[in-house]
Amino acid sequence: MQKETKYMSRAANYAIKGFLYQFLTTLGHILDSGDNDQITIEGIEDLDILLPTETQLVQFKYHEEKTFTISSLYKPILHMMCHYMEFSSLDIKYTLYVHFNDGQKKTINRVDIQGILNSKSKEYVTYIQKCRNIDIDSFLEKFCYIHGDSFDEMENSVTEKLKGCMSNDPNVDILFYPNAIHKIASISSKKSKDDRITNRKHFLSELGDVKKLALSRWTMELKSREKFIKAKKIELQATLKIPSRLRYFLFDGSLEDFEDEIVKFIKDYVNKYHSRPAQTKTPCFYLDCDLEQFSGILIRLHHSEIKVCHGYIGVSPAEFDEATFFREPIITLLNKQISKREFHIRICCYQVNPSVIRVKSCEDLFIVGNKSYNEVSIKDIEVENLNVSISELKGIFKL
Numbered sequence: 001m002q003k004e005t006k007y008m009s010r011a012a013n014y015a016i017k018g019f020l021y022q023f024l025t026t027l028g029h030i031l032d033s034g035d036n037d038q039i040t041i042e043g044i045e046d047l048d049i050l051l052p053t054e055t056q057l058v059q060f061k062y063h064e065e066k067t068f069t070i071s072s073l074y075k076p077i078l079h080m081m082c083h084y085m086e087f088s089s090l091d092i093k094y095t096l097y098v099h100f101n102d103g104q105k106k107t108i109n110r111v112d113i114q115g116i117l118n119s120k121s122k123e124y125v126t127y128i129q130k131c132r133n134i135d136i137d138s139f140l141e142k143f144c145y146i147h148g149d150s151f152d153e154m155e156n157s158v159t160e161k162l163k164g165c166m167s168n169d170p171n172v173d174i175l176f177y178p179n180a181i182h183k184i185a186s187i188s189s190k191k192s193k194d195d196r197i198t199n200r201k202h203f204l205s206e207l208g209d210v211k212k213l214a215l216s217r218w219t220m221e222l223k224s225r226e227k228f229i230k231a232k233k234i235e236l237q238a239t240l241k242i243p244s245r246l247r248y249f250l251f252d253g254s255l256e257d258f259e260d261e262i263v264k265f266i267k268d269y270v271n272k273y274h275s276r277p278a279q280t281k282t283p284c285f286y287l288d289c290d291l292e293q294f295s296g297i298l299i300r301l302h303h304s305e306i307k308v309c310h311g312y313i314g315v316s317p318a319e320f321d322e323a324t325f326f327r328e329p330i331i332t333l334l335n336k337q338i339s340k341r342e343f344h345i346r347i348c349c350y351q352v353n354p355s356v357i358r359v360k361s362c363e364d365l366f367i368v369g370n371k372s373y374n375e376v377s378i379k380d381i382e383v384e385n386l387n388v389s390i391s392e393l394k395g396i397f398k399l
Contacts, residue, residue, distance in 0.1 A: 014065055016221055017151060021062035022046055023184045023218065024154050025097060029058065030184075031161040035201040042188045042196055044083060045094075054091040057083070060098075062151070067102040070112050077108070077116060077143075078127035084139050085131055092142060099148035108145040110136050155223075165204055174231040178219035179210050185218045212384070217370050220387045229388065233396045239364065239382070240397065243278035248362040250350065250376065251390075252369025253289030261390035262287070263300045268399040270306060270344045277338055282309075282329060284346040286357050288371065294349040307343040311356075320353050326360055368393055 026047050030039055038050035049056040059076050066072060073096065080094040096108075113136045117128055149157065162180065163172045183206070190196050213219075213232050220228065239245070251262060266285060274283055287294055301308055311325025329342035348356050357376055365383045367373055368390070386393060 017064060018062045019185075020181070020218060020221055021099070021148075021151055021154070022060045023181050023188070024151070024158055025060050025148065026184050026188075027180050028154065028158045028161065030198070030200055030203055031158065031165055033200045036199050038197060039199055039203075040193065040197050041184060043193065045080075054093055056093045056095060058095045058097060060148070061096070062148070063098065063100045064151070066100055068100040068106050070108075070115065072100075073098065073108070073145075074116050074119060074121070074124055075127075077113070078124055078131065080143065081113075081116075081131040081134055081139060082127055084142065085134055088135075088138065094143045095146060096144070097146045097148050099150060106145065106147060108140070108143065110140065113140065152223075166208065173224070174227055175211075175213055176207055178222060178224070178228055179214050180207055181222065182214035182216045182219050183207060185216065215384075215386045215388055217387050229392055229396060232386070233398070236384070236396060240273070243276065244280050245364060246281040246283075246362045247273075247364040247366065248284045248286065248357060250286045250357065250365065250367045250373060251288060252367075252371040253287060253293065253351075254371065255369050255390060257389050257391055258289070259293070261394070263297060263304055263306075265390050265394055265399065266301065266345065266347075267304050267306055268394065269397065272397075272399060274344060275338070277333065282343070282346055284348065284357075284362070286348045286350040288350040288369075291349055291352055294352075298347070301347075306345065307341065308345055308347045309343040310347055310349075311353075320356075322356065322359055325356065 026041060029047055029049065033039060033049060034051075040048040040050075043057075045057040045059045047056075047058040047060070049058065057080065059080070061073070061076060063072060076096055080096070084092070084094065113134075116124075117131060117134075119128065148154065159172060159177050162177055163169070166172055166176050169176065180203075183203070187196055187198065213228060213235060215228060215232055222228070251258065269283065273279060287297065289297075298308060298310065309325060309327070309329070311320050311322065313319050313321045313324055325346060325348065329344075331338060331342070332340040350357070354375070361379075362381055365376070365381055367376070367383065367385045368388065370387050386396070388396070
């Protein structure tokens with residue numbers, strides 16, 4: 001079982017690296033393109049580039065764990081061959097951009113294509129039937145195989161290109177580069193093809209307008225994770241210094257350290273950011289966990305001497321009362337210092353009452369974890385999507 005777990009972990013890491021490589025090479029192609037060349041991310045292939053004279057269809061593969069074998073390329077080549085069979089009269093070029101760990105620069109020739117067509121694998125039967133009468137030589141005239149650089153080589157090359165595009169701005173490594181990867185990942189997930197179309201000029205313009213570092217699932221898989229966390233810590237300093245600011249936190253309960261760290265984080269946050277008279281706005285914590293786990297957290301907060309308002313007027317989740325939840329706490333002052341608060345925080349079980357977060361607007365919303373919360377649509381507020389552990393979040397907040 002232990003060996004199987006290690007294998008699954010390695011397979012997951014290779015898959016993540018593969019996606020990152022695709023985003024990275026896509027960024028490289030965007031930077032190399034003309035300002036107004038139409039680029040579709042996740043189009044017919046991973047990347048479709050519409051030029052004045054032709055269309056380029058590009059697919060990326062990253063096989064860090066493999067040496068070159070033509071059989072590893074059967075499926076992507078067959079996919080391109082099938083498209084060629086249908087659109088052979090059009091000016092379309094097909095590019096397969098692949099990295100293998102042996103670094104050998106191979107070419108794909110007629111013998112290789114014939115070998116693909118002679119394959120007996122059931123996985124490829126449908127493809128091969130469609131391509132049985134293909135003119136191999138004509139296809140190869142429109143097909144290009146490129147042995148891609150390693151991930152690190154590609155990353156260095158792309159960041160240098162990006163520096164040139166951003167006038168050697170010193171923030172390229174810790175702002176524009178990770179944000180560019182995040183932007184490409186976001187575009188690739190759009191459902192509508194029109195929303196996945198961009199060009200170099202538009203892409204760079206939007207990238208330059210974003211002044212916040214995106215700590216998303218994909219940027220946090222890059223090798224500069226610690227640098228990004230440090231940069232976000234510096235970025236948030238000015239906002240966190242404002243004493244009276246209404247902040248919401250939405251925590252993904254599937255975070256690896258959620259159970260161990262959530263109570264500690266809340267307690268440390270209250271002690272630093274909600275203990276002085278000027279810190280008047282009660283923070284709200286929305287926990288995306290089940291009711292049993294939520295109830296356990298309430299008990300632990302009680303033992304940690306953190307007083308909470310959870311909005312329940314009975315023992316059943318059905319008896320949640322919004323007016324009770326959002327009421328202001330009674331505060332007792334002694335010598336201009338807060339000697340007693342009726343409660344320190346508002347806290348809500350997001351799985352039971354997901355709509356509450358949209359009832360009253362806040363000034364800052366921190367979404368912590370890998371999960372996407374597209375349903376949380378609050379206008380005119382600062383939203384920080386932080387794909388970090390709670391331990392890392394404590395560092396960002398200087399707790």
